[in-house]
Amino acid sequence: MFETRTCPAYEDEKEFTDLKTIIKKKLGFNCDGYKQAHLKRRLAVRLRANNSESYKEYAMTLLNKDGESEKLKETLTVNVTELFRNPETYEKFSRIGLPELIKTKGENRTIKVWSAGCSNGEEPYSIAIMLLEFLGPRANMYNISILGTDIDDDSLRIAQCGVYKPKQLEKISKGRLDWFFIKKGDDYVVADEVRNIVHFKHHDIISGPRLYGFDIIFCRNVTIYFDKSLQDELYMKFYDSLNEGGYFLMGKTETLFGKTGGLFKPVDINERIYRKLR
Numbered sequence: 001m002f003e004t005r006t007c008p009a010y011e012d013e014k015e016f017t018d019l020k021t022i023i024k025k026k027l028g029f030n031c032d033g034y035k036q037a038h039l040k041r042r043l044a045v046r047l048r049a050n051n052s053e054s055y056k057e058y059a060m061t062l063l064n065k066d067g068e069s070e071k072l073k074e075t076l077t078v079n080v081t082e083l084f085r086n087p088e089t090y091e092k093f094s095r096i097g098l099p100e101l102i103k104t105k106g107e108n109r110t111i112k113v114w115s116a117g118c119s120n121g122e123e124p125y126s127i128a129i130m131l132l133e134f135l136g137p138r139a140n141m142y143n144i145s146i147l148g149t150d151i152d153d154d155s156l157r158i159a160q161c162g163v164y165k166p167k168q169l170e171k172i173s174k175g176r177l178d179w180f181f182i183k184k185g186d187d188y189v190v191a192d193e194v195r196n197i198v199h200f201k202h203h204d205i206i207s208g209p210r211l212y213g214f215d216i217i218f219c220r221n222v223t224i225y226f227d228k229s230l231q232d233e234l235y236m237k238f239y240d241s242l243n244e245g246g247y248f249l250m251g252k253t254e255t256l257f258g259k260t261g262g263l264f265k266p267v268d269i270n271e272r273i274y275r276k277l278r
Helices: 013-027 036-049 055-064 068-077 087-096 098-105 122-141 153-161 174-180 228-241
Strands: 110-116 143-150 181-184 187-190 198-202 214-219 242-250 264-268 273-276
Touching: 013 036, 013 055, 013 068, 036 055, 036 068, 055 068, 068 153, 087 098, 087 122, 087 242, 087 264, 087 273, 098 110, 098 122, 098 214, 098 242, 110 122, 122 143, 122 174, 122 198, 122 214, 143 153, 153 198, 174 181, 214 228, 228 242
Parallel strands: 110 143, 110 214, 143 198, 214 242
Antiparallel strands: 181 187, 242 273, 264 273
């Protein structure tokens, strides 16, 4: 009969709190707003990998073992990403969001987009392709700036390289692949036309400085790991970061609620597309 073992004596709340403090100091990663069950599941991965029997034991490993900080950060920030994830969201926004945005901008030819929690860059590059396709020959008439931010520097380095495996491009049509990517060996490199309007930087959406002046914000499948109070706080930050009439796109399992629920107009509930009311 197999012996069952609960999440390693990981039930000492003081040790758990102490470990979160160490993580914040050593990694600059604030765990306080994360759903505790989710955080404990992620931590358990590293505890098992190091044969640690308690949070206290793992804290010593984290402080003293070379490379463990990077492995923990990767575990805490891991995301499933691909170009044009949920392609129907991009298609719907191209049909009902972008035409209205361009119309209301009038003579203002600047378009600023923020991809918050961009991971390896798939989302901001997808946004860039969507915009270039929508604008067509008019793209040269606009100053397009797409900012991808993340707290994981390794992910940002991958994003800046813009090199992807075929598996990450499964949602890309052959036409898009031929037009917006260059094949190099077994990999695909994002074309300069796309790269030139996308830039990346390290930014913590929880504790980082406020960013302003955006026409569109994508923050999809990021806040699902946070508790409701932090989610509401972040949605208020995104509201403030948007220009009047700007668009906010969330993940399909995420929902606006609380004080922010009345600040955005639903444009398409199924695709989680919202517009700033005032």
